[in-house]
Amino acid sequence: MTRVRRQTAAGRSVLTVLTAFGLLAGAALTGAAPAGAVPAGRPGKRIAPGVTYREFDITAAAGRTHAHLLTVDLGNPHVRTDLLYPGAVAARATVSRLADTAGAVAGVNGDFFDITETQHPGVEATGATVGPAVAGGQVLKAAVPKGQRFGPALPPGTTTREVLGVGTDRRARLDRLSLTGSVTTPQGKLPLGGLNQYALPQNSVGAFTSRWGGASRVRAVCGTDTDRAAACGTDTYEVTVRGGRVVGAVGTPGSGSIPSDTTVLVGREQGARELRELAVGDAVGVTHDLVAATAKVPYAFAIGGYPVLRDGTPLSGLDDTASAVRTVAGFKGGGQQMLLLALDGADDSRTGLTIAEEAATMRDLGASDAFNLDGGGSSEMVTRDDGASGVTVRNHPSGGAERPVPNGIGVFSG
Template identity: 70%
Template sequence: MTRRQGRFGAGKNVLALLAALGTLAGAALVGAAPAGAVPDGKALAPGVGYRELDVPAAHGVAHAHVLTVDLRDPRVRLDLLYPGAVAARAPVSGMADAAGAVAGINGDFFNITETQHPGVEATGATVGPAITGGHVLKAAVPNGQRFGPALPPGTGTEDVFGVGVDRRARLDALALDGSIRTPVGRLPLGGLNQYALPEGSIGAFTSDWGSASRVRATCGTDTDRAAACSTDTYEVTVRHRRVVSLSDTPGRGPIAAGTTVLVGREAGARQLRTFFQGEPVTVRHRLVSSSTRIAYRFALGGYPVLRGGLPLPGLDTTASAVRTAVGVADGGRRLLLLALDGAPQYRGGLTVAEVADTMRELGSDDAFSLDGGGSTTLAARAPGASTVTVRNHPSGGAERPVPNGIGIFTTP
């Protein structure tokens, strides 16, 4: 078997709605705002409203901050808030101000800690796919490598909330479709700017990744995030479609525009070892929707809790927490972005099942859970103000830096 044969032989998603709130678990949602709050039903900008309300729940009253967005208004759009790199974090308020957003909430779950892998740094990168301005930033990690609460049955890390170029919001799933082409054939691409790669695969890292170490991508397994890091790794740097360097271990530091770093583990590493300096290599990647051919302008990860007005089967009814969620109404034309308050008197929060019920009572047909706890943040700019203000009380006492969020933008 030749060296070339050896490489490939190894294998392959209103204010009117809020005004007509129904009953939740036998008790009404109460729109009583605390002292100093923006008045209920306040219009922040054309097509964007803000309201606070109380939600009776199993573990006490939760206090919710809700943004309403009317995508039928051509002056309104959504896009991703992020700090300029996948493997980076910043407060929601800072990202919103930097991007010129009128409001925003925190987004996907992320690689927040690495206590199981001494010496390996947490990257801060998110679990699921991410798209901004139509540009694909990253793909999803394996289900077993995710951070966050247990997923509802039938859901996974590829699930997203997004808005298409048709200006309609929806829930979907986005899978990576990619390849590595050389003069003798193609290899499958197993990851894109991910903190965890599937076992035996090759992943691509681009300038979108940032400066964080790529070692974490080779730790854990497809079913066990805490499993040891692989000892069989290899890295190939491709610049302007030519191999320019080779390494036995994943590196760190910024990646220049026009450069792709390929990281392999196990079988993927063995395949990369057959590459050589100067070899022509083309890396292709895209995210493929499971439900539509409409391209996405914006998308981020989390998990669905409500579809077609019905809670998903198997939602957790026990663990309560401060939570963030987004709801879709009127065929994707109206949105409800919810962040619970983390002040001590409200910290009982909601269970995932209660989140689904709450989003349905608010008028959502579909709803999507985002990162919660200390990450839960809702920031909004008052009419005439130049900067946003954090409207809820983060449960940690201050804003937690997060890797991404949903930004609401308006055009005068």
Template identity: 65%
Template sequence: MACGSLAGTALVGASPASAGGARRAEVIAPGVEYRDFDLGAAHGVTHAHLVSVDLDNKHVRIGLLRPRAVAARGTVSQLADAGGALAGINGDFFHISETQHPGVAVTGSAVGPEIADGRVLKAAVPRGQRFGPALPSGTTTEDVLGVGPDRTARLDRLTLSGSVSTPEGVWRLGGLNQYALPVGSIGAYTSDWGSTSRARATCGTDSSRSAPCSTDTYEVTVKGDQVVATAGKPGSGTIPAGTTVLVGREAGARQLRKLFKGESVRVEHHLAAASGAAYAFAVGGFPVLRHGAPLAGLDNTATAVRTAVGIGSGGHRLLLLALDGASKYRSGLTVAELASELRKLGATEGFNLDGGGSSTLVVRKPGKSAVSVLNHPSGGAERAVANGVGVFSAS
């Protein structure tokens, strides 16, 4: 069958249990198809919603669903409609609560890196500061699902590379638009961050999200490669375009205290891919399937409603999968079962995204002006999330 047919690729080799109750694929747009079906799992039957995207079709592209700021949230349907998406699912785990540090604002920002339309928006928080289930062995908060300008999807790792050049020397940059900075580091905040307080960045440690906030902090505002303001603690408010706010904790704070108004400071940063590839889109999460094999040691005990992405056809097909949260299906899948099901659907690479109450899949049916939520969010209504994977018309 043609490459654009889900029936001819994504369900090839699927067991009857995996494809049970599958409906005929519905064409949403050229290169984009939707299907829903039952999945038989160890803890009962669950229901899956799947959007298949043919990346070889020049009329479709993948992009980041996101609110207007890194430190903000929106429902998947809101983000999809605002961006004119054809379909989408929720994305990365995010800073959803802050019970450990009373009075500190919840930022709503994602755990991992973000790239939208080729522009780097943020880098990854330290492993101990993340939200979500335990990471599989050998994975990190820097792991991403990405699609490059070559229209090929990959799993990769994006590491922040940055510096702060000053009269006192060149210092390493430890964070970019993150809700948590490594201990002893300096983080950069740009207009992409938004107006939310930056105080949370200096709370917790690299190994403990609940550790106290640092008492040794400092902030420096740089505009036009020159220091224009300093402060004894992280602030809040909109950051103008062309301005960078540097936030330091512990050793990073002590470095920033050496700077004074009028001094020359140059801040540079980018995300370096482990593969060396360039990305037009990237979102965080964690791998569960690589080269056709599930990662070793995946959890096979805890079940949940889940969202994931599979990559097939050598990076030229993307499978966006979200489980249904209706009460009769809420047993969901384990992470190990999720990896297995992605492989049965034709994926060679699999990437787990935020699940539970966040799991949402939306589609804009032909002739409609807005998307519809096609699964049932387990909380009874859509949850506001940090980002998502969007399918857009490229024509």
């Protein structure tokens, strides 16, 4: 059973006393965070071995905001992290449901996602995320083109392929995951341009597997590499491959669940023309994987978003004007300790932080690296108390209720 935490007047008065003792900063967190910008040395509440939770106020440019922080010791053999998701890429559920279903002791929301398709009448939003995703060591999806993403502008020099992940060495790191793969046909080998994505690159062929779910694949051929709102393509083709053979083809992308032994290939423009060369019965092989830019070990899990702090230095060009409720993940100690922070969306504390202030806050908490996740109505943190049957929502979602999201970061104990 999920419970929503309601902040009491008594709890607020305690925070006021802490402020009076100088544990919280009164200056905006822009540039280098001032000493004491967040309370230091307070142990917080133990959620599980190696997992603690605490909350505190931050005073930023737009006013006071309330923060919720999880500290996760990845070096503790009883602790692990993984991707929370509802069993399909193109599906959504609340963070509390995702955590309870997976048996997590804590969690936060994750990547930005295809939340609305007002630019494409008649096309339903898929709910699929922007960036790559790895869960339980298994590749779920690759990143959409940069011009097709949802969310605020990316910092200069970053892409939709950015991830925060934890490797099989139990260390967190920032990285980029790029799709590699091919489609082998009787006519030759085609490069694979997408994997379980709500938007495919122009002129490409993308693969959809059972991990996609039952959502329509029409959105995959809408927009362009530089304009998400551009019209849907009309030169499209879809081929169904089962057991290594073509078993069907249609001119328009379809919908419905995909069996585990089946891959659906969707082509647009030149990719569609290549797929039209195939006939029922033709042998087709499809390979796909995600290749890390820096990691030398496989990822146990990885999630999309974008970096805001790297090696103790905020990225250049971070926005310092728009304040919002945000979720951010980071790490310190060479990746052995993960920090998960979600801001509160209650009416009296929803002023939030700018991206620049977010980076400074994480650095002040000791993080060497930090990674921005989806915010606003998606921002959420949950924890499960000892003996409880379900998690408790620790922050107040800014929309007044939990928003269903496609994924998140789960913390597990045992």
